[in-house]
Amino acid sequence: MVKLTINGTEHQVEAEDDMPLLWAIRDLVGLTGTKFGCGVAQCGACTVHLDGVAVRSCQTFIGDVGEAKITTIEGISGKVAETLQTVWADLDVPQCGYCQSGQLMSASELLTSNPKPTDEDIDAAMAGNLCRCATYHRIRAGIHEAAKRLEA
Template identity: 80%
Template sequence: MVNIKINGVEHAIEAEADMPLLWAIRDLVGLTGTKFGCGMAQCGACTVYVDGSPTRSCQTFIGDIDGAEVTTIEGLKGKVTETVQSVWAELDVPQCGYCQSGQIMSATDLLASNPKPTDTDIDAAMSGNLCRCATYHRIRAGIHEAAKRLEA
């Protein structure tokens, strides 16, 4: 059994220690906002925060994070998150939307640590998040707009 706090709620997860966190979140806890993309930590669709750091949940085993605090897209809160989500909707950042939970997790983390990111900063922070619809220009514009609103 592994004890993990997910979005502030303690969960005693009965599963093999090598179960990917992604499947524990989706299948055992029932939170489906975190998506399966590639299964190799290459696309970012499965991004969650583990103890505050963006982490690819498809390659993070629950046995390795016993006692950790996990935040999923459903549990993401605060001014930065609300601003990013609002801008995403207003600018129609997503096309199909499949990758967007991971994009929002990474964008929120970037803006929380760097309130005035340059294009280079954005590209570096978002480089592990793939968008099959190629809305990268809208993602970058969304991050810049969110940064402006947060500064105001």
């Protein structure tokens, strides 16, 4: 039995320590906003926060989480998250939307740590998040717009 704190709620999951966090979140806890993309931490669709740091849940094992607080797309909150979600809708950032939970989780960590990112900062922070629809220019524009709105 492993204890995981996800979105502020404690969950006891019956699983081996080497189970990827992604499967615990989706299959055992039932939060399906975090997506499976590649399984090898290359696409970013499975991005969640561990104590505020973006990690790939497909390659993070539940036995390695310890006491860290896990935040998924369902639990992301606060001014940065809300601004990003509003901007994403206002600018029609997503196309198919499959990767967007991971994109938002990475963008949220970026704007929390760097409220005025340059294009280079955005590209570096978002490099691990792939978008098969290639909406990278809209994602970058969305992050810049969110930064402007947060500054106001």
